[in-house]
Amino acid sequence: MDWLEVRIDTVHDGLETVETLLSSLGIDGVVIDDETEFQEFLEHNHQYWDYVDEELEQKMRGRSRVTCYLPRDDEGYAKLGEARIALQRLKEERRDCGTLLMTLDDLQDADWENNWKQFYKPMEIGERLLVVPSWEQAEDAGRVRLVLDPGLTFGTGAHATTRLCLQELERRVRGGERVLDLGCGSGILSIAALRLGAASAIAVDIDEKCRSVARENAALNGIGEDALTVLTGDILTDEALAAAIGGGYDVVLANIVADVIIALAPRVRDLLAPGGTFLCSGIIDERWEEVSRALTAAGLAIEAVRSAEGWYACACR
Numbered sequence: 001m002d003w004l005e006v007r008i009d010t011v012h013d014g015l016e017t018v019e020t021l022l023s024s025l026g027i028d029g030v031v032i033d034d035e036t037e038f039q040e041f042l043e044h045n046h047q048y049w050d051y052v053d054e055e056l057e058q059k060m061r062g063r064s065r066v067t068c069y070l071p072r073d074d075e076g077y078a079k080l081g082e083a084r085i086a087l088q089r090l091k092e093e094r095r096d097c098g099t100l101l102m103t104l105d106d107l108q109d110a111d112w113e114n115n116w117k118q119f120y121k122p123m124e125i126g127e128r129l130l131v132v133p134s135w136e137q138a139e140d141a142g143r144v145r146l147v148l149d150p151g152l153t154f155g156t157g158a159h160a161t162t163r164l165c166l167q168e169l170e171r172r173v174r175g176g177e178r179v180l181d182l183g184c185g186s187g188i189l190s191i192a193a194l195r196l197g198a199a200s201a202i203a204v205d206i207d208e209k210c211r212s213v214a215r216e217n218a219a220l221n222g223i224g225e226d227a228l229t230v231l232t233g234d235i236l237t238d239e240a241l242a243a244a245i246g247g248g249y250d251v252v253l254a255n256i257v258a259d260v261i262i263a264l265a266p267r268v269r270d271l272l273a274p275g276g277t278f279l280c281s282g283i284i285d286e287r288w289e290e291v292s293r294a295l296t297a298a299g300l301a302i303e304a305v306r307s308a309e310g311w312y313a314c315a316c317r
Contacts, residue, residue: 002071007067015064025159033067087102089207126170128144132145134148149216165253167306176198179198179202181204184230185205187217189253200228203230211232215230251279255280272317
């Protein structure tokens with residue numbers, strides 16, 4: 001199998017953040033080059049040499065790097081596109097992670113920056129949905145068509161966490177539901193709910209960029225602001241936002257990460273209408289037991305569990 005060697009330049013303090021970000025995308029088995037460890041190694045091992053090659057010292061100076069390997073195929077390039085989007089978002093949110101410059105072994109940065117879209121193709125998800133990139137054409141074959149341009153946000157449908165959520169969502173939406181989408185990213189989940197027949201949706205994300213991206217994606221699907229409201233902020237810390245969101249939702253979606261789902265769990269019952277469903281995803285397999293305990297402790301009954309590629313999603317009432 002052919003592989004892509006993907007290198008991401010950061011700083012010492014950004015190594016763990018970048019590694020965690022890649023892991024959240026299902027990219028593991030990374031190689032870490034840390035300038036700080038290199039310098040400490042030199043300092044504490046003088047007895048083993050008389051000098052250190054200046055070229056090697058120059059190569060390591062000011063550089064900490066995360067390297068990962070992706071298959072050189074459509075799936076690998078799609079994963080590369082998701083990593084690009086996530087790194088751009090991280091770069092805008094944080095100032096302590098260095099340049100976050102991504103380079104490949106045989107493809108210039110400018111090339112994949114412009115060409116990754118060719119590897120994001122129409123996807124049939126579940127039994128009812130067809131996710132179509134806005135630059136592609138596809139016959140819907142009786143499926144519900146969801147047109148999407150992720151922009152610089154997370155949520156293309158290619159990642160397992162999003163697919164799991166969509167598969168369960170299509171079982172839960174039958175028409176007329178009120179939907180709340182926490183951590184909406186591109187808006188894919190709330191827009192899918194509306195395309196499946198939900199009456200209205202509120203989409204929320206901490207990233208201001210998601211407001212415009214989600215609205216643009218809604219417009220691509222003929223959905224106006226009367227059906228989809230997009231808000232920005234953190235429901236866990238912003239009481240004014242929490243008050244504006246209110247409760248009584250038939251479906252609450254949270255395709256986020258384990259820690260946020262655990263923190264959110266005690267609030268879920270107040271967000272749901274009687275008989276409503278909390279659908280959460282983005283839970284890596286090592287955290288599933290911890291998350292399931294938190295959901296149960298919050299008085300939620302887990303009705304359905306889905307897993308794929310080391311990730312979990314579940315539906316609760």
